[in-house]
Every structure is written in C-alpha cells, then in structure tokens.
Amino acid sequence: MIGVRRTPCGVFFIDPRVINLNQANLQxxxxxxxxxxxxxxxxxxxxxxxxxxxxxxPGQTGNLERAFINGPFIFSWDASLLKNFQLRENLRFQLRVxxxxxxxxxxxxxxxxxGLNINSTNFGRITSTVTDPRIIQFVGRIEF
Numbered sequence: 001m002i003g004v005r006r007t008p009c010g011v012f013f014i015d016p017r018v019i020n021l022n023q024a025n026l027q028x029x030x031x032x033x034x035x036x037x038x039x040x041x042x043x044x045x046x047x048x049x050x051x052x053x054x055x056x057x058p059g060q061t062g063n064l065e066r067a068f069i070n071g072p073f074i075f076s077w078d079a080s081l082l083k084n085f086q087l088r089e090n091l092r093f094q095l096r097v098x099x100x101x102x103x104x105x106x107x108x109x110x111x112x113x114x115g116l117n118i119n120s121t122n123f124g125r126i127t128s129t130v131t132d133p134r135i136i137q138f139v140g141r142i143e144f
Contacts, residue, residue, distance in 0.1 A: 071110030
C-alpha cells in the first residue's frame with residue numbers, strides 16, 4: 001500500500017486505489033475530474049470502493065496508532081575533496097571541491113497537514129521535494 005507511484009495526475013506515496021478517486025479518469029489523465037481525493041469522506045458516510053481508512057465516531061478512539069504512516073524516507077549524500085598547498089611558513093592555499101546531493105536523488109516532501117491527513121483532498125499526494133538538486137562548488141581559500 002505504501003510506495004511512490006507515478007500517475008498521469010501526480011505522484012502518490014500511497015496506492016491511489018485506497019483514495020476516493022475516479023480510477024478510470026486517473027489513468028486517462030483527466031485530472032480535473034478525479035473526485036474528492038480524500039481517504040475518508042467523514043463519519044457516517046457510505047464507504048467508497050477500496051476504502052481502508054475510516055474516521056472514528058465522536059467520542060470514540062480509532063484503531064490506528066499515532067503516526068502510523070510516514071512519507072518516503074530522505075537520503076542525501078554530500079562529499080568534498082580538498083588539497084592544501086603550503087606557500088610559505090605561515091601562508092597556505094586550500095583548494096576545495098564540494099558537492100551536495102551527489103547522487104542527485106529526489107527526496108519527496110509530504111506535509112503533515114495535507115499529505116498525512118485522511119480528510120484532506122491531498123492525502124497521499126506528493127507535491128514537492130525537500131532537498132535541492134545536485135550542487136557543485138569550487139572554493140579557493142588562503143589561510144595566514
């Protein structure tokens with residue numbers, strides 16, 4: 001049920017079949033005609049086909065544990081190479097190459113208020129990334 005899925009209408013970290021979406025329109029790319037996009041329509045409503053998340057009745061405790069779901073994990077690898085050149089006894093030149101997000105991996109961001117709220121129209125949807133693309137910088141530094 002959990003894993004990154006790309007559809008013509010966006011990227012989801014939860015299987016879109018458990019969200020109240022018109023699956024035929026989702027696969028056809030008719031993004032303006034998908035439906036509510038919620039995982040639960042509210043207390044007392046008729047469940048939709050494939051619904052696995054339900055709101056608890058007022059005054060009742062649900063059966064989902066706190067923080068039961070997380071979005072995609074974040075992984076970023078930074079690296080640097082440097083070489084020191086001794087110019088004089090008290091003067092040194094340092095040449096550096098630094099790279100951030102070396103493997104250029106997209107780390108997806110899931111908002112707690114939209115992406116993880118079963119009553120949100122953006123439930124399960126990935127809308128942005130949390131890390132920058134690969135950045136490489138060259139640095140020259142004189143120490144005295």
